[in-house]
Amino acid sequence: MAEAIATRAAYGRCLACIADKYPQLVVMDADLSKSTMTADFKKVAPERFINAGIAENNMVCMAGGLAASGKIVFVSTFAMFAAGRSYEQILNTVCISGLNVKIAATHAGLTVGEDGMSHQMLTDIALMRSIPELRVMVPADGVETEAMVEEAIRTPGPVYIRLGRSKVPALYDEGTEFEPGKIRTLREGSNVTLAACGIMVDKALQAAEMLAQEGIYARVLNVSTIKPLDKETILEAAHETGAIVTCEEHSILGGLGGAVAETVAESWPVPVLRVGIEDQFGQSGKPDELLELYGLTVHHIVEKAVKAISLKKAF
Amino acid sequence: MSQLEMGAQQWTGPAGNFPLTDIARQLRRDVINMVWAASSGHPGGSLSCTDILTYLFYQEMKLRPQEPAWPDRDRFVLSKGHAAPILYASLARRGYFDPAELSTLRQLDSRLQGHPHYGALPGIEMSTGSLGQGGSTAVGMALAGKLDKKDYRIFNLWGDGELEEGLVWESVMAAAHYKLDNLTGFVDWNGLQIDGPITQVMNPEPIDAKFRAFGWHVELADGHDFESLAKAVAIAKATKGQPTLILCKTVKGKGVSFMENQAGWHGSAPNDAQRLQALADLADPGTPGDPAAQKEVNR
Incomplete structure (x- = not known):
């Protein structure tokens, strides 16, 4: 198994590794290159690194101009300022034009920690997945991050990749081959499905382990491509397990929970309970304290799973 | 639809000896006809920058209309994307597509979207319309x-x-920081925006001093005088190590008597009678469309 590493660190390392492989690759940042880790790319390809300064909207549009000139452009800043501040630039310049801009947004979610609510982006998946033509990816560990960076390069058009600040345990071996866009089933189970993304995948696996001790067999899905959603695997899970709990470091509104609920409601309605931030702002604190306070815990997933199973009868 | 006789006239290369003024008049007539046919659109700000686009597309830029993706072409970005009608007319008359298509502006399934859409039409370098x-x-x-x-x-x-x-x-700021002397900016300084004079709505002046303070070279030009524009562009091309702004004094609605300097014509379409009057204002001298001849027709 690979090492525990923050997905942002895997991202920076990957960019540096592939700098020579893709001469048309350009990386942009908005004065956060040491945090987003694009500084790793700058070290090996300084001529193709462009600092936009603290001007995210201009960065996104400049990336559009570079992409229209044949470049593959990665832009990085914190998720709050990428998906939040630059929402309309992403929509109106990048996505409307179908440009080859890859938005790799770091420090998403509560685990930004001490910086607090102004920097804790809890609604980016909802914002980004509502834009036509934009692919939305949330890798769960370092190995998957590296695979998704290359997948983004090979996929023409705009991509949003959500990355985190804190270290996450390794889920995959180095060199694992992933099928693009496909949900990865990490554990089989027939009583309930835990559909998770990002840092919550590891917690879902732990919850499944706890549930198994109670004789409840949970299927665990790593939904790392949220759009376009692998509906087939979601509906298969709805059909075969009859209840779903979604787990994400994001608002319960409009993110993974929303995507899953929309999908099953239209084709095979089963109870869908959502573990996530309950429609509120974050606050300062240590990442683990925050996850505990806002209910993004193994224990909470277990509770929701039991409740979801009990709701099956009601449907 | 016979009223909307746009003709097939195209100028497929630099204008050479052909007077740019004649081309500009044709493009202005196109703008009026397009906005009239669509019953919506932005005539005022299209007419104010018509001469700037005429100069760039028919005299200045290295272009290959038959090979729109030619990697070495010059690029024009219409940041004020609401002036789409004049961009479309400029491209069509320059040979990018059939001028007959101009009459589809703003209609369902048209390639001529209300604001320019990248990839929809050859020659459009970027989707614009959301200002800035x-x-x-x-x-x-x-x-x-x-x-x-x-x-x-x-x-x-x-x-x-x-x-x-x-x-x-x-x-x-970024253009000056990266010393982009391959970039030339124009400001269509017609002084009016939707809610009134720019100086009253939210004054962006002094425009020249602001750009200079940001590190740009600034040239002033008469945005309706091709010689003035040519001179300024020549200086822009010779200016190294910094981008150049050509601040173009213009008249909103230029060429149509009742539209000139009227903020109300920013985003309104002429009715049938107004269209005829506008076309009379824009007629080529000595043609049936010129004001004297028009009176004759109307009698």
């Missing part, structure tokens, strides 16, 4: 040109009211 964004993309194109050591040039046109967008100044 086009200029930033032009900076990105200029950066790409520098990275690739190409000598093509980027021309971007802002509206004067557009300068109220903060994003414009982010891009202006």
